[in-house]
Amino acid sequence: MDFVDRVTDEGSADFVPIPERIATFDNDGNLWAEQPVYFQLFFAVDRVKAMAADHSEWATEEPFASVLAGDLQGVLANGEKALVELIMATHTGLSSEEFAHTVKIWTENARHPETGRLYTEMVYQPMLELLDYLRANDFKTFIVSGGGIEFMRPWTEAVYGIPPEQVVGSSVKTEYALVDGEPAILRLPEINFIDDKAGKPVGINQHIGRRPIFASGNSDGDFQMLEYTTAGRGARFGLLLHHTDAEREWAYDRDSHIGRLDRGLDEADERGWVVIDMAEDWNTIWPELDD
Amino acid sequence: MDFVDRVTDEGSADFVPIPERIATFDNDGNLWAEQPVYFQLFFAVDRVKAMAADHSEWATEEPFASVLAGDLQGVLANGEKALVELIMATHTGLSSEEFAHTVKIWTENARHPETGRLYTEMVYQPMLELLDYLRANDFKTFIVSGGGIEFMRPWTEAVYGIPPEQVVGSSVKTEYALVDGEPAILRLPEINFIDDKAGKPVGINQHIGRRPIFASGNSDGDFQMLEYTTAGRGARFGLLLHHTDAEREWAYDRDSHIGRLDRGLDEADERGWVVIDMAEDWNTIWPELDD
Secondary structure, eight states: OOOHHHHTTTTTTOOOOGGOEEEOOOBBTBBBBOOSSSSSHHHHHHHHHHGGOOOOGGGGGGTTTHHHHHHHHHHHTTTTHHHHHHHHHHSSBBBBHHHHHHHHHHHHHHOOOOOSBBBOOOHHHHHHHHHHHHHHOEEEEEEEEEEEHHHHHHHHHHHHOOOOEEEEEEEEEEEEEEETTTEEEEEEEEEOOOOSTHHHHHHHHHHHHSOOSEEEESGGHHHHHHHHHSSSSSEEEEEEEEEOTTTTSOEEEETTTOOOOOHHHHHHHHHOOOOEEHHHOOOOOOOOOOO | OHHHHHOOOSSTOOOGGGGEEEEEOOOOOTOOOSSOOOOOHHHHHHHHHGGGGGGGGGGTTTHHHHHTTTTTTHHHHEEEHHHHHHHHHHHHSBBHHHHHHHHHHHHOBBBTTTTSBBGGGOOOOOHHHHHHHHHHOOOOOHHHEEEHEEEEEEEHHHHHSSSSSEEEEEEEEEEEEETTTEEEEEEEEEEEEOOOOOHHHHHHHHHHSSEEEEEESSSSSGGGHHHHHHHHSSOOOOEEEEEOOOOTTTTTTTSSSSSSSSHHHHHHHHHTOOOHHHHHHHHSSSSSOOO
């Protein structure tokens, strides 16, 4: 709040004009949870199951066989190549509109295996309040995530109040074509951009075109975004969410394969980044559900 | 105005909620002029002249020799390859921040060879009013241009009221790096994306993530953007600016190398696109200048 006061008070030396009040937020493990695996992987798994009837070859072909056998750890053991194959098979070969529809249906129905909540109910209540607070102070809030840009856009506006044009993420290549005479954006099985680590400042520059004054993340995948943001002139804010709450959420950091936070913890102090200790600092983790 | 009434009146069957009121505008030849050559080419030429002292080899090397001899037609005669070489030599090998600074200085000083105006004073007064009118009706206005995204962003906010994050354009690849310990986005001599023709709907999908309900252009490079926009459900508006005013501006269409408008003129009627006849329909072309 001290930071927000300084950048919004016209009399302050640190005053920042409204159009330059750009705040960027990582998504996985920062706005919503990311355990036991990234939620987008659960989506891919559900897609494999739904598509399996048309792909009898998947019964014996990895990584699909492991997915169909319910062996997620087996998929992860096959490394990045397996994940990319899984994403390509389940996220491409259809139009952006069809893909968005598939994602929407999934977010309205699929439930987290441990909490039984909809995935979009596994967002962090304090972060929702932070987004609201910044917007109430005329910040423009963006998501900058390693997750798929078109995987997030169908629900970020309803869940976070962040419209599609303020979502930056990883993407596949697309092409414009007429399908039965109707214009469509077709999703191709080729990586276009990976919005992670040093890719985050690149994605920010490409989509936003100016340097944020506030950045929030939870893993070393956000390190460069926070570095880029807080190295700018004037008042800057870097925020790291440390997952320390094994009871209400999950506890993980330096040794985690997902959301690994190591260098960030080492350097947060000297860089002046604020670290949230989830167990200590948050009264509430999840939003209350209606009835 | 009839279209705007329909999409903004809550009682109308064509009502469009505010977040979905997306309007996209081409830039060259649509918001500002593009003759006798794209203004970005004038910028590249001025950069070649400024950089020539450090590049003695350019005296004999094309396309630089033609540029230095003041022979722009010679450059254009060498086709797209020469243009790409010129862009790479003058637009890359520096940081985004340095590039933006260079563009800013240029827009504040360089003048059009025929009118003597600053290039940013060669914007169309009626289009400025249209942008204002749409925004007054809660439209979000975007530029979607074949021009360089980082060539436009340094001045679009001041000139059009369109902030950097609402500018979509062509781009070079970039990378994030520490230069003397300071984070920077470095511009690399490699094309990343060409935001023209079928690339425009792709760029719209990548940056905006939803289909516009209003699109405005002036050449066949905008055809797919208008096609994509106006094929959507509900009320849609496609607008083509036809350059018919050789006296106050320029007259060109089907045979022009720059801003060629041929298929658009043929199909505008059947597609329900509105064509502006600049000579007939516009009382004013250029904004009045303060002494």
